[in-house]
Amino acid sequence: MAFPGLQHVAITVSDIGRSTEWYTRLLGAEPVLTEDEEGGEFHHVVYALDGGSLFGLHTHMGKESKDRADERRTGLDHISFGLSGTAELEQWRDKLDSLGIQHGGIKKAHYGSGISFRDPDNIALEFFIAPGT
Incomplete structure (x- = not known):
């Protein structure tokens, strides 16, 4: 059985408005979805990429750490x-x-x-x- 390709990637951002504006400019496209998750735990903004993958921005309703990303930490x-x-x-x-x-x-x-x-x-x-x- 072949291992499947990535369907989507979602990243947590510190300021959803700033990141939505930045990624919209970079991708040259508007999000295909922007909504609160039905349980109220997070809000996401999603972009459709060529090839069928999705790229999402998440904010956790003010509970994100606000730390800047650092690839030397475990994670992404x-x-x-x-x-x-x-x-x-x-x-x-x-x-x-x-x-x-x-x-x-x-x-x-x-x-x-x-x-x-x-x-x-x-x-x-x-x-x-x-x-x-």
Whole structure:
């Protein structure tokens, strides 16, 4: 039996309004859903990504720690968005520049190439291409 692919990723953010604005600009799309969970435990904003995956932002009704993300703590290290090749990677570099989002430039390694950047809560994100693409 094959292990299934990811259906969605959800991250906790400290300021849902700020993060919704930031991710809407980055993704170039409006959320497909924004609602309180029926039990009242959290509010989520969800985006549909190409390929059928969903990307969600959660706030836990003021109970989140407000700490900035740190990949050295146990938990999330980073989220990587897959691209098809160098030209697309360069386009995303240019889009990050146009949005004023700081990044580390295109880095090349034997396992692939990517651009790393961070969201308003310091969550590490990257655009990535496999080697030879």
